[in-house]
Amino acid sequence: MAASASAGSRHFKIFAAADGFGEPLKDAVVAHLRAHPSVADVVDLGVDKYYAAAAAVARGVSSSAPDPALESRGVVVCGTGAGVTIFANKYPGVYATHCSSAADAAAFAIADAWLATPFRAPCPASGDAPWPEDIQKFLDAAPVREPVDIMPGGEMRIVRESPTSAYVRFKAGSVEPAHHHTFGHDLVVIKGKKKVWNLTKKESYGLVDGDFLFTPAGDVHRVKYLEDTEFFIRWDGHWDIFLDEDLETARNAIDAELGVVDSEK
Known part of the structure:
Protein backbone atom coordinates (compact mmCIF):
# COMPACT_ATOMS: atom_id res chain seq x y z
CA MET A 1 0.00 0.00 0.00
CA ALA A 2 1.13 3.54 -0.54
CA ALA A 3 0.32 7.13 0.18
CA SER A 4 0.87 9.68 -2.58
CA ALA A 5 4.50 9.80 -3.70
CA SER A 6 6.56 12.89 -2.94
CA ALA A 7 8.51 14.80 -5.53
CA GLY A 8 11.74 14.72 -3.50
CA SER A 9 14.46 12.08 -3.21
CA ARG A 10 13.04 8.59 -2.79
CA HIS A 11 13.58 7.33 0.75
CA PHE A 12 11.00 5.35 2.64
CA LYS A 13 9.50 4.70 6.03
CA ILE A 14 7.82 1.27 5.94
CA PHE A 15 5.07 0.07 8.28
CA ALA A 16 4.71 -3.75 8.35
CA ALA A 17 2.45 -6.28 10.07
CA ALA A 18 0.95 -9.74 9.50
CA ASP A 19 -1.58 -12.23 10.72
CA GLY A 20 -0.52 -15.64 11.99
CA PHE A 21 -0.40 -17.13 8.49
CA GLY A 22 1.84 -14.39 7.13
CA GLU A 23 4.28 -13.96 10.02
CA PRO A 24 7.27 -15.89 8.57
CA LEU A 25 7.12 -14.06 5.22
CA LYS A 26 6.60 -10.70 6.94
CA ASP A 27 9.71 -11.26 9.08
CA ALA A 28 11.76 -12.13 6.00
CA VAL A 29 10.55 -9.08 4.05
CA VAL A 30 11.16 -6.77 7.04
CA ALA A 31 14.76 -8.04 7.34
CA HIS A 32 15.27 -7.49 3.61
CA LEU A 33 13.80 -3.99 3.67
CA ARG A 34 15.92 -2.95 6.65
CA ALA A 35 19.01 -3.70 4.57
CA HIS A 36 17.74 -1.77 1.54
CA PRO A 37 19.65 1.49 0.86
CA SER A 38 16.44 3.44 0.10
CA VAL A 39 14.73 2.52 3.38
CA ALA A 40 15.30 4.91 6.26
CA ASP A 41 13.05 3.16 8.79
CA VAL A 42 10.95 -0.01 9.09
CA VAL A 43 8.28 -0.03 11.79
CA ASP A 44 7.44 -3.68 12.52
CA LEU A 45 3.96 -3.68 14.10
CA GLY A 46 4.05 -7.41 14.74
CA VAL A 47 1.27 -9.98 14.42
CA ASP A 48 -2.45 -9.59 15.01
CA LYS A 49 -5.79 -10.63 13.51
CA TYR A 50 -5.82 -9.86 9.81
CA TYR A 51 -8.13 -6.85 10.08
CA ALA A 52 -6.25 -5.37 13.05
CA ALA A 53 -2.88 -5.84 11.30
CA ALA A 54 -4.22 -4.09 8.18
CA ALA A 55 -5.69 -1.26 10.26
CA ALA A 56 -2.45 -0.73 12.18
CA VAL A 57 -0.34 -0.44 9.03
CA ALA A 58 -2.92 1.73 7.23
CA ARG A 59 -3.10 4.10 10.23
CA GLY A 60 0.68 4.45 10.12
CA VAL A 61 0.71 5.28 6.41
CA SER A 62 -2.34 7.55 6.59
CA SER A 63 -1.25 9.53 9.63
CA SER A 64 2.43 10.03 8.76
CA ALA A 65 3.38 13.68 8.64
CA PRO A 66 4.11 14.92 5.10
CA ASP A 67 7.86 14.85 4.44
CA PRO A 68 9.29 15.61 0.97
CA ALA A 69 12.32 13.44 1.75
CA LEU A 70 10.56 10.44 3.33
CA GLU A 71 7.68 8.55 1.73
CA SER A 72 5.48 6.32 3.89
CA ARG A 73 4.46 2.91 2.63
CA GLY A 74 3.03 -0.25 4.19
CA VAL A 75 3.23 -4.04 3.92
CA VAL A 76 0.62 -6.42 5.35
CA VAL A 77 1.06 -10.18 4.92
CA CYS A 78 -1.79 -12.64 5.50
CA GLY A 79 -3.06 -15.97 4.18
CA THR A 80 -4.67 -14.55 1.03
CA GLY A 81 -4.07 -10.79 0.92
CA ALA A 82 -7.75 -10.13 0.21
CA GLY A 83 -9.04 -9.23 3.68
CA VAL A 84 -6.11 -7.00 4.61
CA THR A 85 -6.48 -5.10 1.34
CA ILE A 86 -10.18 -4.41 2.00
CA PHE A 87 -9.55 -3.10 5.51
CA ALA A 88 -6.46 -1.05 4.60
CA ASN A 89 -8.29 0.72 1.78
CA LYS A 90 -10.78 2.18 4.25
CA TYR A 91 -8.16 4.69 5.41
CA PRO A 92 -7.79 8.09 3.69
CA GLY A 93 -4.78 8.36 1.44
CA VAL A 94 -4.15 4.60 1.44
CA TYR A 95 -4.37 2.55 -1.75
CA ALA A 96 -3.68 -1.13 -1.12
CA THR A 97 -3.49 -4.06 -3.51
CA HIS A 98 -2.44 -7.70 -3.22
CA CYS A 99 -0.38 -10.23 -5.14
CA SER A 100 -2.39 -12.28 -7.63
CA SER A 101 -0.03 -14.64 -9.49
CA ALA A 102 2.58 -17.31 -8.77
CA ALA A 103 5.33 -14.95 -9.95
CA ASP A 104 4.34 -12.57 -7.16
CA ALA A 105 5.68 -15.07 -4.63
CA ALA A 106 9.19 -13.71 -5.27
CA ALA A 107 8.77 -11.45 -2.26
CA PHE A 108 12.23 -9.86 -2.27
CA ALA A 109 11.99 -8.96 -5.97
CA ILE A 110 8.55 -7.47 -5.35
CA ALA A 111 9.89 -5.38 -2.47
CA ASP A 112 12.75 -4.02 -4.60
CA ALA A 113 10.48 -3.23 -7.57
CA TRP A 114 7.90 -1.66 -5.25
CA LEU A 115 10.45 0.74 -3.78
CA ALA A 116 11.71 1.65 -7.24
CA THR A 117 8.24 2.36 -8.66
CA PRO A 118 6.70 5.85 -8.29
CA PHE A 119 3.11 5.96 -7.07
CA ARG A 120 1.79 7.16 -10.45
CA ALA A 121 3.98 4.90 -12.60
CA PRO A 122 2.47 3.39 -15.80
CA CYS A 123 1.32 -0.22 -15.50
CA PRO A 124 0.44 -3.04 -17.95
CA ALA A 125 -3.26 -2.75 -17.07
CA SER A 126 -3.30 0.67 -18.79
CA GLY A 127 -1.06 -0.33 -21.67
CA ASP A 128 1.94 1.23 -19.91
CA ALA A 129 0.35 4.64 -20.47
CA PRO A 130 0.74 7.47 -17.90
CA TRP A 131 -1.72 7.63 -15.02
CA PRO A 132 -4.99 9.08 -16.46
CA GLU A 133 -6.11 12.42 -15.07
CA ASP A 134 -9.65 11.11 -14.46
CA ILE A 135 -8.22 8.58 -11.99
CA GLN A 136 -6.23 11.29 -10.23
CA LYS A 137 -9.33 13.47 -10.02
CA PHE A 138 -11.20 10.55 -8.45
CA LEU A 139 -8.46 10.05 -5.85
CA ASP A 140 -8.27 13.77 -5.13
CA ALA A 141 -12.03 13.81 -4.51
CA ALA A 142 -12.04 10.66 -2.35
CA PRO A 143 -14.16 11.13 0.78
CA VAL A 144 -12.43 12.08 4.01
CA ARG A 145 -13.47 11.59 7.61
Missing part, protein backbone atom coordinates in the same frame (compact mmCIF):
# COMPACT_ATOMS: atom_id res chain seq x y z
CA GLU A 146 -15.82 14.30 8.84
CA PRO A 147 -16.62 15.05 12.50
CA VAL A 148 -19.99 13.83 13.75
CA ASP A 149 -21.09 17.22 15.09
CA ILE A 150 -24.03 15.95 17.12
CA MET A 151 -21.82 13.32 18.79
CA PRO A 152 -18.54 14.86 20.04
CA GLY A 153 -15.52 12.60 19.72
CA GLY A 154 -16.72 10.86 16.57
CA GLU A 155 -15.74 11.10 12.92
CA MET A 156 -17.14 9.27 9.90
CA ARG A 157 -16.05 8.65 6.32
CA ILE A 158 -18.86 7.55 3.99
CA VAL A 159 -17.43 5.34 1.25
CA ARG A 160 -20.70 4.44 -0.50
CA GLU A 161 -24.21 5.84 -0.49
CA SER A 162 -27.66 4.17 -0.55
CA PRO A 163 -27.05 1.48 0.58
CA THR A 164 -24.58 3.40 2.68
CA SER A 165 -21.22 2.13 3.96
CA ALA A 166 -18.99 4.12 6.28
CA TYR A 167 -15.84 3.90 8.36
CA VAL A 168 -16.31 5.43 11.82
CA ARG A 169 -13.99 6.31 14.71
CA PHE A 170 -14.87 7.43 18.25
CA LYS A 171 -12.54 8.49 21.05
CA ALA A 172 -12.62 6.73 24.41
CA GLY A 173 -15.34 8.16 26.64
CA SER A 174 -17.53 9.34 23.77
CA VAL A 175 -21.28 8.80 23.97
CA GLU A 176 -23.95 8.38 21.32
CA PRO A 177 -27.26 9.63 22.78
CA ALA A 178 -30.30 7.43 22.22
CA HIS A 179 -31.24 7.61 18.56
CA HIS A 180 -32.71 5.59 15.68
CA HIS A 181 -32.41 5.31 11.92
CA THR A 182 -34.87 4.78 9.07
CA PHE A 183 -32.85 1.76 7.95
CA GLY A 184 -31.28 -1.17 9.78
CA HIS A 185 -27.51 -1.38 9.92
CA ASP A 186 -24.72 -3.95 10.19
CA LEU A 187 -21.65 -3.07 12.26
CA VAL A 188 -18.23 -4.75 12.58
CA VAL A 189 -15.74 -3.52 15.19
CA ILE A 190 -12.25 -3.22 13.72
CA LYS A 191 -10.54 -2.21 16.95
CA GLY A 192 -11.64 -1.00 20.36
CA LYS A 193 -14.37 -1.59 22.90
CA LYS A 194 -17.91 -0.23 23.09
CA LYS A 195 -21.22 -0.97 24.78
CA VAL A 196 -24.54 -0.67 23.00
CA TRP A 197 -27.92 -0.45 24.71
CA ASN A 198 -30.88 -1.36 22.47
CA LEU A 199 -33.59 0.48 24.40
CA THR A 200 -36.36 -0.85 22.16
CA LYS A 201 -35.47 -4.48 22.88
CA LYS A 202 -34.22 -3.75 26.43
CA GLU A 203 -30.94 -5.54 25.65
CA SER A 204 -27.27 -4.52 25.88
CA TYR A 205 -24.17 -5.76 24.07
CA GLY A 206 -20.47 -5.44 24.79
CA LEU A 207 -18.48 -5.31 21.54
CA VAL A 208 -14.72 -5.70 20.99
CA ASP A 209 -12.38 -6.38 18.04
CA GLY A 210 -14.12 -8.40 15.31
CA ASP A 211 -17.60 -8.41 16.89
CA PHE A 212 -20.67 -7.96 14.69
CA LEU A 213 -24.03 -6.37 15.56
CA PHE A 214 -27.17 -5.80 13.51
CA THR A 215 -29.61 -3.11 14.67
CA PRO A 216 -33.05 -3.20 12.98
CA ALA A 217 -34.66 -0.12 11.47
CA GLY A 218 -36.32 2.09 14.08
CA ASP A 219 -34.71 0.44 17.12
CA VAL A 220 -33.66 3.14 19.61
CA HIS A 221 -30.09 2.57 20.81
CA ARG A 222 -27.48 4.34 22.95
CA VAL A 223 -23.69 3.78 22.85
CA LYS A 224 -20.69 4.30 25.15
CA TYR A 225 -17.09 3.98 23.88
CA LEU A 226 -14.90 2.43 26.55
CA GLU A 227 -11.73 2.68 24.41
CA ASP A 228 -10.72 4.46 21.22
CA THR A 229 -12.83 2.49 18.76
CA GLU A 230 -12.94 2.02 14.99
CA PHE A 231 -15.69 0.21 13.13
CA PHE A 232 -17.23 -0.37 9.72
CA ILE A 233 -20.98 0.17 9.36
CA ARG A 234 -23.47 -0.42 6.56
CA TRP A 235 -27.04 0.91 6.40
CA ASP A 236 -29.64 -0.85 4.23
CA GLY A 237 -30.51 2.51 2.62
CA HIS A 238 -29.35 6.12 2.96
CA TRP A 239 -27.78 7.34 6.21
CA ASP A 240 -29.96 9.33 8.56
CA ILE A 241 -30.21 9.82 12.31
CA PHE A 242 -32.99 10.91 14.67
CA LEU A 243 -32.03 11.80 18.24
CA ASP A 244 -34.33 10.57 21.01
CA GLU A 245 -32.52 12.33 23.88
CA ASP A 246 -29.83 14.94 24.45
CA LEU A 247 -26.19 14.22 25.29
CA GLU A 248 -26.44 15.12 28.99
CA THR A 249 -29.42 12.80 29.49
CA ALA A 250 -27.52 10.00 27.74
CA ARG A 251 -24.42 10.46 29.88
CA ASN A 252 -26.45 10.44 33.09
CA ALA A 253 -28.30 7.30 32.05
CA ILE A 254 -25.08 5.52 31.09
CA ASP A 255 -23.32 6.55 34.32
CA ALA A 256 -26.26 5.22 36.32
CA GLU A 257 -26.29 1.96 34.32
CA LEU A 258 -22.55 1.36 34.61
CA GLY A 259 -22.69 2.27 38.30
CA VAL A 260 -25.26 -0.47 38.90
CA VAL A 261 -23.09 -2.95 37.02
CA ASP A 262 -19.97 -1.98 39.00
CA SER A 263 -21.77 -2.31 42.35
CA GLU A 264 -22.83 -5.85 41.47
CA LYS A 265 -19.27 -7.08 40.74
Whole structure:
Protein backbone atom coordinates (compact mmCIF):
# COMPACT_ATOMS: atom_id res chain seq x y z
CA MET A 1 0.00 0.00 0.00
CA ALA A 2 1.13 3.54 -0.54
CA ALA A 3 0.32 7.13 0.18
CA SER A 4 0.87 9.68 -2.58
CA ALA A 5 4.50 9.80 -3.70
CA SER A 6 6.56 12.89 -2.94
CA ALA A 7 8.51 14.80 -5.53
CA GLY A 8 11.74 14.72 -3.50
CA SER A 9 14.46 12.08 -3.21
CA ARG A 10 13.04 8.59 -2.79
CA HIS A 11 13.58 7.33 0.75
CA PHE A 12 11.00 5.35 2.64
CA LYS A 13 9.50 4.70 6.03
CA ILE A 14 7.82 1.27 5.94
CA PHE A 15 5.07 0.07 8.28
CA ALA A 16 4.71 -3.75 8.35
CA ALA A 17 2.45 -6.28 10.07
CA ALA A 18 0.95 -9.74 9.50
CA ASP A 19 -1.58 -12.23 10.72
CA GLY A 20 -0.52 -15.64 11.99
CA PHE A 21 -0.40 -17.13 8.49
CA GLY A 22 1.84 -14.39 7.13
CA GLU A 23 4.28 -13.96 10.02
CA PRO A 24 7.27 -15.89 8.57
CA LEU A 25 7.12 -14.06 5.22
CA LYS A 26 6.60 -10.70 6.94
CA ASP A 27 9.71 -11.26 9.08
CA ALA A 28 11.76 -12.13 6.00
CA VAL A 29 10.55 -9.08 4.05
CA VAL A 30 11.16 -6.77 7.04
CA ALA A 31 14.76 -8.04 7.34
CA HIS A 32 15.27 -7.49 3.61
CA LEU A 33 13.80 -3.99 3.67
CA ARG A 34 15.92 -2.95 6.65
CA ALA A 35 19.01 -3.70 4.57
CA HIS A 36 17.74 -1.77 1.54
CA PRO A 37 19.65 1.49 0.86
CA SER A 38 16.44 3.44 0.10
CA VAL A 39 14.73 2.52 3.38
CA ALA A 40 15.30 4.91 6.26
CA ASP A 41 13.05 3.16 8.79
CA VAL A 42 10.95 -0.01 9.09
CA VAL A 43 8.28 -0.03 11.79
CA ASP A 44 7.44 -3.68 12.52
CA LEU A 45 3.96 -3.68 14.10
CA GLY A 46 4.05 -7.41 14.74
CA VAL A 47 1.27 -9.98 14.42
CA ASP A 48 -2.45 -9.59 15.01
CA LYS A 49 -5.79 -10.63 13.51
CA TYR A 50 -5.82 -9.86 9.81
CA TYR A 51 -8.13 -6.85 10.08
CA ALA A 52 -6.25 -5.37 13.05
CA ALA A 53 -2.88 -5.84 11.30
CA ALA A 54 -4.22 -4.09 8.18
CA ALA A 55 -5.69 -1.26 10.26
CA ALA A 56 -2.45 -0.73 12.18
CA VAL A 57 -0.34 -0.44 9.03
CA ALA A 58 -2.92 1.73 7.23
CA ARG A 59 -3.10 4.10 10.23
CA GLY A 60 0.68 4.45 10.12
CA VAL A 61 0.71 5.28 6.41
CA SER A 62 -2.34 7.55 6.59
CA SER A 63 -1.25 9.53 9.63
CA SER A 64 2.43 10.03 8.76
CA ALA A 65 3.38 13.68 8.64
CA PRO A 66 4.11 14.92 5.10
CA ASP A 67 7.86 14.85 4.44
CA PRO A 68 9.29 15.61 0.97
CA ALA A 69 12.32 13.44 1.75
CA LEU A 70 10.56 10.44 3.33
CA GLU A 71 7.68 8.55 1.73
CA SER A 72 5.48 6.32 3.89
CA ARG A 73 4.46 2.91 2.63
CA GLY A 74 3.03 -0.25 4.19
CA VAL A 75 3.23 -4.04 3.92
CA VAL A 76 0.62 -6.42 5.35
CA VAL A 77 1.06 -10.18 4.92
CA CYS A 78 -1.79 -12.64 5.50
CA GLY A 79 -3.06 -15.97 4.18
CA THR A 80 -4.67 -14.55 1.03
CA GLY A 81 -4.07 -10.79 0.92
CA ALA A 82 -7.75 -10.13 0.21
CA GLY A 83 -9.04 -9.23 3.68
CA VAL A 84 -6.11 -7.00 4.61
CA THR A 85 -6.48 -5.10 1.34
CA ILE A 86 -10.18 -4.41 2.00
CA PHE A 87 -9.55 -3.10 5.51
CA ALA A 88 -6.46 -1.05 4.60
CA ASN A 89 -8.29 0.72 1.78
CA LYS A 90 -10.78 2.18 4.25
CA TYR A 91 -8.16 4.69 5.41
CA PRO A 92 -7.79 8.09 3.69
CA GLY A 93 -4.78 8.36 1.44
CA VAL A 94 -4.15 4.60 1.44
CA TYR A 95 -4.37 2.55 -1.75
CA ALA A 96 -3.68 -1.13 -1.12
CA THR A 97 -3.49 -4.06 -3.51
CA HIS A 98 -2.44 -7.70 -3.22
CA CYS A 99 -0.38 -10.23 -5.14
CA SER A 100 -2.39 -12.28 -7.63
CA SER A 101 -0.03 -14.64 -9.49
CA ALA A 102 2.58 -17.31 -8.77
CA ALA A 103 5.33 -14.95 -9.95
CA ASP A 104 4.34 -12.57 -7.16
CA ALA A 105 5.68 -15.07 -4.63
CA ALA A 106 9.19 -13.71 -5.27
CA ALA A 107 8.77 -11.45 -2.26
CA PHE A 108 12.23 -9.86 -2.27
CA ALA A 109 11.99 -8.96 -5.97
CA ILE A 110 8.55 -7.47 -5.35
CA ALA A 111 9.89 -5.38 -2.47
CA ASP A 112 12.75 -4.02 -4.60
CA ALA A 113 10.48 -3.23 -7.57
CA TRP A 114 7.90 -1.66 -5.25
CA LEU A 115 10.45 0.74 -3.78
CA ALA A 116 11.71 1.65 -7.24
CA THR A 117 8.24 2.36 -8.66
CA PRO A 118 6.70 5.85 -8.29
CA PHE A 119 3.11 5.96 -7.07
CA ARG A 120 1.79 7.16 -10.45
CA ALA A 121 3.98 4.90 -12.60
CA PRO A 122 2.47 3.39 -15.80
CA CYS A 123 1.32 -0.22 -15.50
CA PRO A 124 0.44 -3.04 -17.95
CA ALA A 125 -3.26 -2.75 -17.07
CA SER A 126 -3.30 0.67 -18.79
CA GLY A 127 -1.06 -0.33 -21.67
CA ASP A 128 1.94 1.23 -19.91
CA ALA A 129 0.35 4.64 -20.47
CA PRO A 130 0.74 7.47 -17.90
CA TRP A 131 -1.72 7.63 -15.02
CA PRO A 132 -4.99 9.08 -16.46
CA GLU A 133 -6.11 12.42 -15.07
CA ASP A 134 -9.65 11.11 -14.46
CA ILE A 135 -8.22 8.58 -11.99
CA GLN A 136 -6.23 11.29 -10.23
CA LYS A 137 -9.33 13.47 -10.02
CA PHE A 138 -11.20 10.55 -8.45
CA LEU A 139 -8.46 10.05 -5.85
CA ASP A 140 -8.27 13.77 -5.13
CA ALA A 141 -12.03 13.81 -4.51
CA ALA A 142 -12.04 10.66 -2.35
CA PRO A 143 -14.16 11.13 0.78
CA VAL A 144 -12.43 12.08 4.01
CA ARG A 145 -13.47 11.59 7.61
CA GLU A 146 -15.82 14.30 8.84
CA PRO A 147 -16.62 15.05 12.50
CA VAL A 148 -19.99 13.83 13.75
CA ASP A 149 -21.09 17.22 15.09
CA ILE A 150 -24.03 15.95 17.12
CA MET A 151 -21.82 13.32 18.79
CA PRO A 152 -18.54 14.86 20.04
CA GLY A 153 -15.52 12.60 19.72
CA GLY A 154 -16.72 10.86 16.57
CA GLU A 155 -15.74 11.10 12.92
CA MET A 156 -17.14 9.27 9.90
CA ARG A 157 -16.05 8.65 6.32
CA ILE A 158 -18.86 7.55 3.99
CA VAL A 159 -17.43 5.34 1.25
CA ARG A 160 -20.70 4.44 -0.50
CA GLU A 161 -24.21 5.84 -0.49
CA SER A 162 -27.66 4.17 -0.55
CA PRO A 163 -27.05 1.48 0.58
CA THR A 164 -24.58 3.40 2.68
CA SER A 165 -21.22 2.13 3.96
CA ALA A 166 -18.99 4.12 6.28
CA TYR A 167 -15.84 3.90 8.36
CA VAL A 168 -16.31 5.43 11.82
CA ARG A 169 -13.99 6.31 14.71
CA PHE A 170 -14.87 7.43 18.25
CA LYS A 171 -12.54 8.49 21.05
CA ALA A 172 -12.62 6.73 24.41
CA GLY A 173 -15.34 8.16 26.64
CA SER A 174 -17.53 9.34 23.77
CA VAL A 175 -21.28 8.80 23.97
CA GLU A 176 -23.95 8.38 21.32
CA PRO A 177 -27.26 9.63 22.78
CA ALA A 178 -30.30 7.43 22.22
CA HIS A 179 -31.24 7.61 18.56
CA HIS A 180 -32.71 5.59 15.68
CA HIS A 181 -32.41 5.31 11.92
CA THR A 182 -34.87 4.78 9.07
CA PHE A 183 -32.85 1.76 7.95
CA GLY A 184 -31.28 -1.17 9.78
CA HIS A 185 -27.51 -1.38 9.92
CA ASP A 186 -24.72 -3.95 10.19
CA LEU A 187 -21.65 -3.07 12.26
CA VAL A 188 -18.23 -4.75 12.58
CA VAL A 189 -15.74 -3.52 15.19
CA ILE A 190 -12.25 -3.22 13.72
CA LYS A 191 -10.54 -2.21 16.95
CA GLY A 192 -11.64 -1.00 20.36
CA LYS A 193 -14.37 -1.59 22.90
CA LYS A 194 -17.91 -0.23 23.09
CA LYS A 195 -21.22 -0.97 24.78
CA VAL A 196 -24.54 -0.67 23.00
CA TRP A 197 -27.92 -0.45 24.71
CA ASN A 198 -30.88 -1.36 22.47
CA LEU A 199 -33.59 0.48 24.40
CA THR A 200 -36.36 -0.85 22.16
CA LYS A 201 -35.47 -4.48 22.88
CA LYS A 202 -34.22 -3.75 26.43
CA GLU A 203 -30.94 -5.54 25.65
CA SER A 204 -27.27 -4.52 25.88
CA TYR A 205 -24.17 -5.76 24.07
CA GLY A 206 -20.47 -5.44 24.79
CA LEU A 207 -18.48 -5.31 21.54
CA VAL A 208 -14.72 -5.70 20.99
CA ASP A 209 -12.38 -6.38 18.04
CA GLY A 210 -14.12 -8.40 15.31
CA ASP A 211 -17.60 -8.41 16.89
CA PHE A 212 -20.67 -7.96 14.69
CA LEU A 213 -24.03 -6.37 15.56
CA PHE A 214 -27.17 -5.80 13.51
CA THR A 215 -29.61 -3.11 14.67
CA PRO A 216 -33.05 -3.20 12.98
CA ALA A 217 -34.66 -0.12 11.47
CA GLY A 218 -36.32 2.09 14.08
CA ASP A 219 -34.71 0.44 17.12
CA VAL A 220 -33.66 3.14 19.61
CA HIS A 221 -30.09 2.57 20.81
CA ARG A 222 -27.48 4.34 22.95
CA VAL A 223 -23.69 3.78 22.85
CA LYS A 224 -20.69 4.30 25.15
CA TYR A 225 -17.09 3.98 23.88
CA LEU A 226 -14.90 2.43 26.55
CA GLU A 227 -11.73 2.68 24.41
CA ASP A 228 -10.72 4.46 21.22
CA THR A 229 -12.83 2.49 18.76
CA GLU A 230 -12.94 2.02 14.99
CA PHE A 231 -15.69 0.21 13.13
CA PHE A 232 -17.23 -0.37 9.72
CA ILE A 233 -20.98 0.17 9.36
CA ARG A 234 -23.47 -0.42 6.56
CA TRP A 235 -27.04 0.91 6.40
CA ASP A 236 -29.64 -0.85 4.23
CA GLY A 237 -30.51 2.51 2.62
CA HIS A 238 -29.35 6.12 2.96
CA TRP A 239 -27.78 7.34 6.21
CA ASP A 240 -29.96 9.33 8.56
CA ILE A 241 -30.21 9.82 12.31
CA PHE A 242 -32.99 10.91 14.67
CA LEU A 243 -32.03 11.80 18.24
CA ASP A 244 -34.33 10.57 21.01
CA GLU A 245 -32.52 12.33 23.88
CA ASP A 246 -29.83 14.94 24.45
CA LEU A 247 -26.19 14.22 25.29
CA GLU A 248 -26.44 15.12 28.99
CA THR A 249 -29.42 12.80 29.49
CA ALA A 250 -27.52 10.00 27.74
CA ARG A 251 -24.42 10.46 29.88
CA ASN A 252 -26.45 10.44 33.09
CA ALA A 253 -28.30 7.30 32.05
CA ILE A 254 -25.08 5.52 31.09
CA ASP A 255 -23.32 6.55 34.32
CA ALA A 256 -26.26 5.22 36.32
CA GLU A 257 -26.29 1.96 34.32
CA LEU A 258 -22.55 1.36 34.61
CA GLY A 259 -22.69 2.27 38.30
CA VAL A 260 -25.26 -0.47 38.90
CA VAL A 261 -23.09 -2.95 37.02
CA ASP A 262 -19.97 -1.98 39.00
CA SER A 263 -21.77 -2.31 42.35
CA GLU A 264 -22.83 -5.85 41.47
CA LYS A 265 -19.27 -7.08 40.74
